[in-house]
Structures are given as C-alpha cells and as structure tokens.
Amino acid sequence: MNWLDISSSAFIAAFFLYCFAFLFYVIAVAGRKWSNRKPEEHVRKWSRVGFVFSTIGLAAHLVFFFTRWAGAGHIPTSNMYEFMTFLGMSIMIAFTIIYLIYRSPLLGMFALPLTIVIVAYAAVFPQKVQPLVPALQSNWLKVHVTTAALGEAFFAVGFAAGLMYLLRVIDFKGTDKAARRAQRWIEFTLYVIIVIVGFIGAVFLFRGMDYQASFTQTTISYDKTGAESITEDKVEYTLPPIVKPYNSETTSIEPFLGMKSPLFEAPSWMNGANAGRKLNTVIWSVIAGTLLYGLLRLVFRKPLGAVIHPTLEGIDPEDLDEISYRSIAIGFPVFTLGALIFAMIWAEQAWGRFWGWDPKEVWALITWLYYSAYLHLRLSRGWQGHRSSWLAVIGFIVVMFTLIGVNLIIAGLHSYAGVDG
Template identity: 65%
Template sequence: MNFGSISSTSLLLAFIVYNVAFLVFVLAQVGKKWKGREPQSHERAWGRAGFGLAVVGFLCQLVYFFTRWAEGGHIPTSNMYEFMTFLSMMVIAAFLIIHLIYKTSVLGMFAMPVGIIIIAYAAVFPSEVQPLIPALSSVWLKIHVTTAALGEAFFAVGFAGGLMYLLRTVDYRSGEPSDRKERRGVEVTLFVIVTLVAFVSSIFIFNSAGYRAEFAQQSIVTDKSGAEQTVTQKVEYVLPPIFAPANAETVTMTPFLGMSKPLLTAPSWMEGVNAGRKLNTVVWSLIGGALLYGLLRLIARKPLGAVVSPLLQSLDPEDLDEIGYRAIAIGYPIFTLGALIFAMIWAQEAWGRFWGWDPKEVWALVTWLFYAAYLHLRLGRGWLGKKSAWLSVIGFIIVMFTLVGVNLIIAGLHSYSGV
C-alpha cells in the first residue's frame, strides 16, 4: 500500500473541504439578509452544513496523519511540516468541540481560516518523510508535542472568540478617541493575519514559478575540540534576495523584475542558521502584507474591520466573550502539561537538563505566563469583555511568534524543526 500517496491526497482533500466549509459558514451569516430567507432557520441549516463539512475535512486529515505515521514509522510531528499540519488538525478539533458546546456557526468564519492558513504555512516546508534525529527518538516526542499543540489549538479558538467580540462591539461610527484607538488595534490584528497570508502566498507563487537563488556563505564554526575553522555552506532562497547572506558569493540567481543581484547584504552581526534568508523572508512578508492589505482596503473602501463587523451584529457579545474564555480555560492546563512539564522531562532525557534558555523554551514560558496573567485578571480582577478579548488576541499573536517568528528569526536547539 502506498501510504505516501494516500497521506498527501488526504491532506489535499482536507484542505479543499476546509475551504468549502469556511465558505458555507460565511454564507450562513451573509445569507441571513437575502430576501425571502428566515434568518435563524437559514443560519441553522447552513451552519449544520458547514459543521458537517468540517467533520469530513477533519476525518480526511486523520487519514493523512495515520498513513503518514505508517509511512515514516514514527508520529508525524518531528519537523515543521508535520507539526504545523498536526497543529491545524488540533485547531479544527478544538473548533468542533467548542461548536458542539455553544452551537455558534459564526465561529467557523474565524476558526476555519486559522486551520487553513496553518496548513498552507506547513506547505512552505519540505514534505518528505525524514528519519528521526536522536533527540527526537523518545516517547516524550508524542506526549510533549501533541499536548502542546492541542493547548495552542484551544488558544487559537480563544483568539477567534476574542476577535469576534471586538469586531462585534467596537463602534465604527464613533469619533471618540477611545473608539478610534480600538479600531486601530483591530486593524493591526487583521494586518498581522493578512501578512501571514501574504507570506504563505508569496512562497507558493515563487515556488510555482521555479524561482531560485543560491549563495555560498563562509562562516566560522567551532569543532568539538574548541578549534575554529572556516566552512562554506550553501544557502538557497525561494524569495528574491533583497538581503543576501553576509560573507557570501552568488552562485546562481533567477532575475526578478530586472533584479539580477541582491539589493543589500544582511548585517554581519546577524548570526545563526540562515540568518540572511530569514531576514529576507521577514522583509518580503511585510512588503507582501502591506500590498495585500492595501489592495483589500482599496476594494472595500473602508477598514477591513468595518466590512466584517456588520455580519456579527446579531450575536450576543456575552456569548462571544464566554466562548473565548472557555476555550482558553480548556487549553491552558493542556498547554501547561505539554509545553512545560512534559517538555522539561523530554529535555532532561535528550540534552541532560530540564531547562536551557533555548529561544523556543523561553517563548513557551512567555506564552504560559501571559495566559496565566489572562486567567488571573479575568477571574481575580474581573477583566471581562473587551479587556479579556484584547488579551486573547495578543496571547495568540505571541503563540504564532513562538511557532513562526522564532523559527524565522532566532536560532536554537529547536532549529531542526525548520529544516
């Protein structure tokens, strides 16, 4: 049996079905204003259809997960491609659980895109099944990664609930300074989402066009005896090199818009794995995000939040607030076990220490402390409504920086996950 073909086909089917489910959830809200439609019955019928499609997509992704496991002989969470596809599956699972509790179809408009974007982001990385490195050959790989991803998935649903609450309650007609400040905050959040979409899209576009640039970079490494030596490493770019690696020579470069050589060189103080390429990726993401956001604003002729907000006016803000809080309350203890306790046990087994201030470890701790503060402020200080919603949005931005930004910008013991 060709497990590789089955797994890739199943993931593609899941991605397609998730997109259709998202469109159905959108129609469940937009269609309430159609003539001759009874709003509640329309939303209920289309919401059930969207939920059913989400379940079908989830089942397809389960087939992908287990067939890839059979193909590789180990749980498929050992690199960024596998982890991100697993995280997307957990996001959909968390959404299905919260949907069954609250029966709110509009949540699909916000939760489904999170899962879809994460799958698309996973496709940026090599999809070949790779053998486990020694540090990953442990049962704690299964326990640590799966529980951490599930906790983060509930944070994603909490983010969706918080963003929905803000879009529902922020006044887009008021001229008060406080309201203008809130509108700017919502737009910044939407810009971050658009930037991530632009980043994934740009990788797909240049990959499909066959764009390549290759550099030979000289760097100084220290061997086991402590002696330093100069080595030459090959660095490949998929995006046109605005920033070339420091101390590197161009081997080959596909011209792009008349650009036949890099515009700039990455600063020499930027050390780490592929630092120049990571800086180039960040700059391209910001450029793409600004262009895509500007195009959407030009089409809509208004802030993006003002486009979405009218679709949520029939919802009870207290229900949205409760959805966001409940998802985070479920995810926090799971994340605590997976990202901290089980991670430290695995670190002791793999590297001989429970804690080493690796960048990924530090940002996992930052995430845990932030959500601890969220729960304390909500339960102990009564931070409900907008305060709670803003914290849930900021918290998930921290999660995404931990998952995406740390791999793009900072090198550490977890750098293998970006290979």
C-alpha cells in the same frame, strides 16, 4: 499499500473541505439578511452544512495524520511541516468541541480561516519524510507535542472568539480618541494576518515560477586557542533576493522585474548561514501582505474591520466573550501538561536536566505565564469584554512567535524542528 500517497491525497482533500466549510459558514452568517427563509432557519440550515463539511475535512485530516504515521514509522510531528499540519488538525478538534457546546456558526467563520492559513503555511515547508534525529527518538515525543499542540489549539479558538468580540463591539463610526485607537489596533491585527497570507501566497507564486538564486557565504570563526577557521556555505533562495547573506558572493541569480542583484547585504550580527534568507523572506512577506491589504482596501474603500463589523450585528457579544474564555480555560491545563510538565520530564531524560534556558523552553514558559495572568485577571480582577478579548488576541500572537519565530529565527536545542524551513 503506499501510505504516503494516501496521506498526500487526504491532506489535499482536508484543505479543500475546510475551504468549502468556511464558505458555508459565511453564507450562514452573512447571507441571513438576503435569504427568503426566516433568519433562524437560514442560519440553522447552512450551519449544519458547514459543520458537515468541516467534520468530513477533520476526518480526512485524521486520515492524513495516521497514514503518514504508518508510512513514516513514527508520529508525524518531527518538523515544521508535520507540526503545523498537526496544529491545524488540533484547532479543528478544539473548534468541533467548542462548536458542539455553543452551536455558534460565527465561530466557524473565523476558526476555519485560521486553520486554512496554518495548513497552507505548513505546505510551504518540505514534505519529504525524514528519519527522526536522536533527540526525538522517544515515546515522550507523542505525549509532549500532541498535548502542547492541543492546548495551543484551544488558545487559537479563544483568539478567534476574542477577535470576533472586538470586531462586534468596536464603534467603527466613532471619531473620539478611544474609538480611533481601537479601530487602528484591530486594523493592525487584521493587517498582520494578511501579511502571513501574503507570505504564503508569495512562496507559492515563486515556487510555481521555479525561481532560484544561490550564494556562497564565507564564515570566519576562531576557536579557544585563537586559531582561525574558514567555512563556506551554499545558501539557496526561492524568493528574489532583496537582501543577500552577510559576506557572501552571488553564485547564480534569476533577474526579477529588472532586479539583477540584491539591493543590500544582511547585517553582520545576523548569525547563521540562513539568516539572510530568513530576513529576505520577512521582507517579501511584508511586501506581499501590504500589497494584498492595499488591494482589499481599494476594493472595499473602507477599513477591513468596518467591512466585517456589519456581518456580526445581532450576535450577542457576551456569548463571544464566554466562548473565548472557556476555550482558553480548557486549553490552559492541557498546555501546562504538554508544554511544561511532559517537556521537562523528556528534557531530563534526553539532556540530563529539567530546565536549561533554551529559547524554546523560555518562550513556552512566557506563554504559560501570559495565560496564567489572563486567567488571574479574568477571575480575580473581573477583566471581561474588551480587556479579556485583547489579552486573548495578543496571547495567540505570543503562541505563534513561540511556534514559528523561535523555531526559525532563534537557534537552540529545538532548532531541528525548523531545519526544513
């Protein structure tokens, strides 16, 4: 039995089931105004359908996880593709738990797109099974990564509920200074999300076009004695090179929209053979996301927050605030165990020290301190509503930087997690 073929099919099935579940949750929430049924009956019917599809999608995702585990011979959380798919699965587990407690279809309308984006982002990375590097050959891989991801998944649900709260209570018709400031910040948050979607779309578009460009980068380094060494690295692009690697020569390039050569070179302070490629990816993400955002604004002719706001009318904002807080309160001790305690035990076994100021360790600590402050301000200072929701939204941005930015941009002992990217 080819476990990896089954795993691949289950992954695709889970993705489309999540998409259908999202649509059913949208119908449950947004369609109640136009339904011939009573609003309560309409919401109940389509929420049930959405939950069935999301649950079947989660089941398919679990099949993907365990069959890939069987095919690979180790838990599939060792690179960016595997970790991000596991994070998406964890978000669905967290969503299912919170949904069964609060029975809010609105949560599905926001949590499912988050899962879909993360799963689609995972598909950007190479999916080939690779043997574990020595640092990952430990049973602590299972407990550290899984509990850390599950804690972050509850933070993601808290983010979704916090974002819904803000979209529900912000006055999009207000013209005073406070209202305009809130409108701008919520619109910027939506823009950032669309930039991520734009990045995924750009990668798949150019991958479908089989676009390729390559460069040879020359790096000069000196050892402790002052001896000079010169190395040459081949850097391959799958997006048209707006920026080329520092101190590199073009090996091959396919023209795109009349662009036959890179527009400029990456700055010298960006170290690493892939630094230029990563900067190029960031630029394309902003371009694609901005174009997509502009298209949506052109279609709706109003800010996106103002488009979403009417669908949330009739929803009790206090319920959303409570869901956001409870999700984070559940996720915090789980994250503490996985990202700090289990991580330090593993670090001591692998590297002979509990703490080493590695970038990933530092940002895991920053994340933990941030959510510690969130809970302190919530419980001791009474920060609820607007303040609490903004903290939940910003907190998950910190989480995503810890997961993506640190893995793919900052070099460190955890860099193996992003080598496939």
